Amino acid sequence: MAQRHPDSDTPVAGEVLAPYLREQATEFLRALRQHRESGADEAAEPAHALRAAARRISGALHTFRPLLDADWSDRLRTELAWLSGTLAREHAYAARLDRLIGALHRLSPSAGPRSSVPSQNGGLTVGAAKAGALIERQLTLARTRAHSTALQALGSSRFHAVADGAAVLASEVPLRKDAGGHPLAPFAADVEARLDEAVTALPLVRAGHPYNAEALLHGLAADAAPESQDAPWHQVRLLLRLHRYAQEATGARPDRDVRLISAGQSLDRHRDAAEAATAAASAARTPRIAPATAYALGVLHADQRHEVEASRFTFQAAWRRAPSPDHAVPTP
Amino acid sequence: MAQRHPDSDTPVAGEVLAPYLREQATEFLRALRQHRESGADEAAEPAHALRAAARRISGALHTFRPLLDADWSDRLRTELAWLSGTLAREHAYAARLDRLIGALHRLSPSAGPRSSVPSQNGGLTVGAAKAGALIERQLTLARTRAHSTALQALGSSRFHAVADGAAVLASEVPLRKDAGGHPLAPFAADVEARLDEAVTALPLVRAGHPYNAEALLHGLAADAAPESQDAPWHQVRLLLRLHRYAQEATGARPDRDVRLISAGQSLDRHRDAAEAATAAASAARTPRIAPATAYALGVLHADQRHEVEASRFTFQAAWRRAPSPDHAVPTP
Numbered sequence: 001m002a003q004r005h006p007d008s009d010t011p012v013a014g015e016v017l018a019p020y021l022r023e024q025a026t027e028f029l030r031a032l033r034q035h036r037e038s039g040a041d042e043a044a045e046p047a048h049a050l051r052a053a054a055r056r057i058s059g060a061l062h063t064f065r066p067l068l069d070a071d072w073s074d075r076l077r078t079e080l081a082w083l084s085g086t087l088a089r090e091h092a093y094a095a096r097l098d099r100l101i102g103a104l105h106r107l108s109p110s111a112g113p114r115s116s117v118p119s120q121n122g123g124l125t126v127g128a129a130k131a132g133a134l135i136e137r138q139l140t141l142a143r144t145r146a147h148s149t150a151l152q153a154l155g156s157s158r159f160h161a162v163a164d165g166a167a168v169l170a171s172e173v174p175l176r177k178d179a180g181g182h183p184l185a186p187f188a189a190d191v192e193a194r195l196d197e198a199v200t201a202l203p204l205v206r207a208g209h210p211y212n213a214e215a216l217l218h219g220l221a222a223d224a225a226p227e228s229q230d231a232p233w234h235q236v237r238l239l240l241r242l243h244r245y246a247q248e249a250t251g252a253r254p255d256r257d258v259r260l261i262s263a264g265q266s267l268d269r270h271r272d273a274a275e276a277a278t279a280a281a282s283a284a285r286t287p288r289i290a291p292a293t294a295y296a297l298g299v300l301h302a303d304q305r306h307e308v309e310a311s312r313f314t315f316q317a318a319w320r321r322a323p324s325p326d327h328a329v330p331t332p
Numbered sequence: 333m334a335q336r337h338p339d340s341d342t343p344v345a346g347e348v349l350a351p352y353l354r355e356q357a358t359e360f361l362r363a364l365r366q367h368r369e370s371g372a373d374e375a376a377e378p379a380h381a382l383r384a385a386a387r388r389i390s391g392a393l394h395t396f397r398p399l400l401d402a403d404w405s406d407r408l409r410t411e412l413a414w415l416s417g418t419l420a421r422e423h424a425y426a427a428r429l430d431r432l433i434g435a436l437h438r439l440s441p442s443a444g445p446r447s448s449v450p451s452q453n454g455g456l457t458v459g460a461a462k463a464g465a466l467i468e469r470q471l472t473l474a475r476t477r478a479h480s481t482a483l484q485a486l487g488s489s490r491f492h493a494v495a496d497g498a499a500v501l502a503s504e505v506p507l508r509k510d511a512g513g514h515p516l517a518p519f520a521a522d523v524e525a526r527l528d529e530a531v532t533a534l535p536l537v538r539a540g541h542p543y544n545a546e547a548l549l550h551g552l553a554a555d556a557a558p559e560s561q562d563a564p565w566h567q568v569r570l571l572l573r574l575h576r577y578a579q580e581a582t583g584a585r586p587d588r589d590v591r592l593i594s595a596g597q598s599l600d601r602h603r604d605a606a607e608a609a610t611a612a613a614s615a616a617r618t619p620r621i622a623p624a625t626a627y628a629l630g631v632l633h634a635d636q637r638h639e640v641e642a643s644r645f646t647f648q649a650a651w652r653r654a655p656s657p658d659h660a661v662p663t664p
Contacts, residue, residue, distance in 0.1 A: 106545070108552035128552040210542035211642030213438070216635055220440035220460040220628055284627045291626035295616045296552055298630020303548055306638055310543030 011250045013067045014180025018173040020249045021060055025169035028053035032163060035154070047087050047150075054084040057169065059245030064187050069174040076165040083162050086153045092275070093143035097136060099276045103303055104132045104296070127292030131300060134283050134293060188246040195239040199319060202232055207312035208320075215309035216302055230274045233312065237267035262318040270311035277304035343582045345399045346512025350505040352581045353392055357501035360385035364495060367486070379419050379482075386416040389501065391577030396519050401506040408497045415494050418485045424607070425475035429468060431608045435635055436464045436628070459624025463632060466615050466625060520578040527571040531651060534564055539644035540652075547641035548634055562606045565644065569599035594650040602643035609636035 108128035440460035
């Protein structure tokens, strides 16, 4: 537990964290109101804002847990994770479909389910079109289900409890007694140390060697093979986000840190490509598909695994850059 | 036509090119004798030496054509091209099979036709094993045919005419009258200029950007799509070889030029990967294969196309290096 800090320039819980949490909770409630008032077509933007606020609140509750009412914030964190997970799924399926159909068009520009099958091409172009149609069918179904689940969640009493929690937070942050004067820096530094440790454990040297062919290694061996090499990168992605939110909560401006931003974007792309590759492999296990369809799905899978590898390359290049001077500069 | 050169330090046709051609023709005849005396298992080494000598003779005849009896050397060149093409095919199929089976093992280490199908894995591993068996069947058949064709060629009267041509060259190089004093440098410089021009036309900036995804662009569109983007690279590969042989023929030591060597190796790998990718795509068009087989072939195709892209990256990195000081140093 950190000591009460004598220097008033140092961000402390009562002066910086509490306003931050109130602000995020207010943003959460605003997005929620907007989401309720918007039609199905306009719901994406408020849903995104809702998730962003939920993740920030959750991150701050986690990082600064010793300064807060632990039981209360653990409960709220669990519920926020449930909510943002539920809301994220619909968007994720839609984005995955866009990514895969885009890749199929790149691999086979005249084919794909959004144009007619050109008759002058060989079976493989027909295969690409059929692969696109199969993926569209599967991911659209998944997205529709995720949409229903999200609607149900937003109407549930469980959700209303989360909204009540946010309303409490918007008016009065449940800081522990005497925690108001505690400096925030040690907690944020702890997150940063965990992030640095996780990055150090990544195979960055290999990732920095272009075309290292790691991402497709054992790619045909078993379902779990590529996923297991992805896990530490996904973990770094989450820690990087937690770090960014911890920086925000202490009044710094991680949105000005080009290095952090591009590292984060690389890992987002890593996650998206990895999940798209899994979706292509999974579509290939659909019974009774044509060999040409399966072939196109194999090409698509490998293409997305190379995007996974490319993202690791981009991440290590971003990470190796010197931290920008704007990093950790508090807002005026 | 170059002028007779007054400076005796400059390599001239009679003093440098003629001995080079005699030496290569002697090497050709030596490899031929060795090939005849060796069993089927040991024939690879002399066949390789035969092809290497044939390519060098052919290259020198082409580069220094104005210094030689044009009719005679054009005829010999045509016949040497036929011979080395015929002999190269068997080796190429064997190497392609090795490359593809190696890649399948990398992609699916427990499967492949050289080990039993592990029962605990999913359908895709079975697919990799089946894909390997299919490729092995197709390329072994092609190699066996190429072997028969090569044997027939080596017993043909056409081949004996080539051997006679080499015997003539080994004893007396048919230089044009008064060509003996002509400097070789302008002809070698002409080849180098053609090479530089062809390299300049390559998309080197794009190739220098790792993971540019060019090699798989339109990879599912039509059979000819990836091949057409490969053609200029294949052309540079041939010009680079011609340049190397022209350097050799003028008494330089291109085998000490690390830059040339690694550029050449990159383009060899480019060619091998491109042809392996085509073989995988072609195997996928075999009627009545299982979807899992087709899927594995799709992954394999994309994997080899990424090797194509990786080779371009390596080539541009090698090419950008400053020429080494050993370049164009004549042998003592």
